[in-house]
Amino acid sequence: MGCSDPTGTPPTCTVTVDLRMVGGMGGNITSCMPDTSQDNPRRAAITGVATYVPDRIVTNAELARTLDTSDDWIVTRTGIRERRRGGPGETTSTMGAEAVRRLMAAKGLAPDQVDVLIVATVTPDMFFPATACLIQDQVGLQSTWGFDLSAACSGFLYALTTGAQFVASGVHRRVIVVGADLMSAIIDPLDRTTAVLFGDGAGAVVIEPVERGGFLGFELGADGGGGESLWLPGSGSRHFDDPQSFVKMNGREVYKFATRVLVSSAQKLLDEVGMTVDDVDVYVPHQANIRIIDHAAKKLGFPPKKVVVNVEKYGNTSSGSIPLALADAAKDGRLKPGAKVLMTGMGAGLTWGSSLIEWTEEMAA
Ligand code: ACO
Numbered sequence: 001m002g003c004s005d006p007t008g009t010p011p012t013c014t015v016t017v018d019l020r021m022v023g024g025m026g027g028n029i030t031s032c033m034p035d036t037s038q039d040n041p042r043r044a045a046i047t048g049v050a051t052y053v054p055d056r057i058v059t060n061a062e063l064a065r066t067l068d069t070s071d072d073w074i075v076t077r078t079g080i081r082e083r084r085r086g087g088p089g090e091t092t093s094t095m096g097a098e099a100v101r102r103l104m105a106a107k108g109l110a111p112d113q114v115d116v117l118i119v120a121t122v123t124p125d126m127f128f129p130a131t132a133c134l135i136q137d138q139v140g141l142q143s144t145w146g147f148d149l150s151a152a153c154s155g156f157l158y159a160l161t162t163g164a165q166f167v168a169s170g171v172h173r174r175v176i177v178v179g180a181d182l183m184s185a186i187i188d189p190l191d192r193t194t195a196v197l198f199g200d201g202a203g204a205v206v207i208e209p210v211e212r213g214g215f216l217g218f219e220l221g222a223d224g225g226g227g228e229s230l231w232l233p234g235s236g237s238r239h240f241d242d243p244q245s246f247v248k249m250n251g252r253e254v255y256k257f258a259t260r261v262l263v264s265s266a267q268k269l270l271d272e273v274g275m276t277v278d279d280v281d282v283y284v285p286h287q288a289n290i291r292i293i294d295h296a297a298k299k300l301g302f303p304p305k306k307v308v309v310n311v312e313k314y315g316n317t318s319s320g321s322i323p324l325a326l327a328d329a330a331k332d333g334r335l336k337p338g339a340k341v342l343m344t345g346m347g348a349g350l351t352w353g354s355s356l357i358e359w360t361e362e363m364a365a
Helices: 060-066 071-078 092-107 131-139 152-168 224-229 251-273 290-300 318-331
Strands: 028-032 043-052 057-059 082-084 116-120 145-149 175-182 200-210 214-222 282-285 340-347 351-358
Touching: 043 092, 043 152, 043 318, 043 351, 057 060, 060 071, 071 290, 082 200, 092 131, 092 175, 092 200, 116 131, 116 152, 131 145, 131 175, 145 152, 152 175, 152 200, 152 214, 152 318, 152 340, 152 351, 175 318, 200 318, 214 251, 224 251, 251 290, 251 340, 251 351, 282 290, 282 318, 318 340
Parallel strands: 043 214, 116 145, 116 175, 282 340
Antiparallel strands: 028 214, 043 200, 057 082, 175 200, 214 351, 340 351
8 A cells, every 4th residue: 555644635645455356257346345354454434424406396297297298107107206406507516515515514524524525427517627626616625636437327336335445445534425416407308208217416425434334345337238228329529420418218128127237236245245135224226216126125025114215206316316315214214323234226337336334323543
């Protein structure tokens, strides 16, 4: 490890983290966190969560006024009743910044206590500067470095995994991970096959070293071959004959992928850490569609009381989905110290990821 001050806030340093990795076949990897009995890696945990959603609520009835759809169709096929939409001047960075401000206020964090800011998003304000830089500026985090990460609805879990390594390796003491998407910016309001599904929102968590518990393992994967099932052609450097400014989705393909991977990812991770579904107290799946969630929960064997669901009020908020659900679980008292929390997401890429945490608020010295 090349850092002389592992708990400070150097903006640059070189580090090699020696992780025990297993199962890296076919584009996916399952890993435990570093073995804390060896060398000096630390335990890392989510020690706080905060969210921001725009005030504006868009109901199914409102959508049905401009689209050939109905409240009944949307509720029956997706479980979604309403979603949030950003108002004038609201962007991914403003939503993310507000979630970070709320998190820092709740935790009593000063700006110079945040080392790294990782922003998972597929709706950056612009290609560059990174949304992380825009949030850094808006919140006044002068000594924080950061970057954006793009993995659609899996983005939060990819970013969480990345952030946890900085803390577990001892390189940094405090990482804030933001999942934020203003999906209304890239969804065709006249396409009923996508317009009813997505909403805007942001969540932020802070990762810190803890004495016990915290992250137990991750499972992450990607299948770029499925990229065209859910994509935004024409949004980058590649030339398309028919560029699109809105999301294109093959709903049935994504549905099949989602139901399969939510189960396999969770199962692989539990096998890797030597646990079963019975050991998990709180299941936080990506909030895309109640039918996908119910299918995964049933197949895995989770009783409804262990499953966190808020898709009815926010729709699919992409990178914001899991932190918004986690915050609801925190609010309703489910995230008790010692609780095992399993989060699984999937999305464009195609990508997927799971993370298992033993909830704890016991900070390491
Ligand atoms: N209102 C009314 N009718 C609709 C609507 C709508 N909003 N949308 C589609 N339909 C119609 C279709 O046109 C079709 O009509 P047709 O039979 O005349 O062709 C009919 O309803 C049935 O369409 P299906 O696609 O078969 O409906 P399905 O039951 O599969 O539900 C849905 C569609 C909800 C999109 C489902 O496939 C799904 O949830 N897929 C996963 C989508 C998803 O989660 N995407 C995000 C992934 S995460 C990420 O990274 C962003």
